Amino acid sequence: MQRELHPSHWKRASGYANGIMAKGTPIFLAGQIGWNSQQEFESDDFAGQVNQALKNIVALLGEADAAPQHLVRLTWYVTDKREYLANLKGVGAAYNKTIGRHFPTMTLVEVSALVEDRAKVEIEAIAILPE
Helix, strand or coil, rough: CCEECCCCCCCCHHHCEEEECCCCCEEEEEECCCEECCCCCCCCHHHHHHHHHHHHHHHHHHCCCCHHHHHHEEEEEEEEEEEHHHHHHHHHHHHHHHHHCCEEEEEEEEEECCCCCCCCCEEEEEEECCC
């Protein structure tokens, strides 16, 4: 069970939740980057890497009998904020296709680099599987 936390006098968040309260078993996922199950990059396109990272998150959730609607937090690390902003349409399309219309709490941080040189984005996830 999840409940969004949003004070009535706050402007509505767009594309994320400011807070979520949930009960159940926590699932913590390591940061996922835009490579496939063989640890190979199929794309250097920003939105393409986001799409693959999100697919990796969904695959890991499946191992716990969980699904995207169980996500309560995503932390995005990007190597170039401008590239992220320039690709919002493609990022949104990848998100909607893979995660759907579920918007957990999210934070986006620009970093100087990621461990894998070709990675443009890394996304950590926390989900709560209901009791």
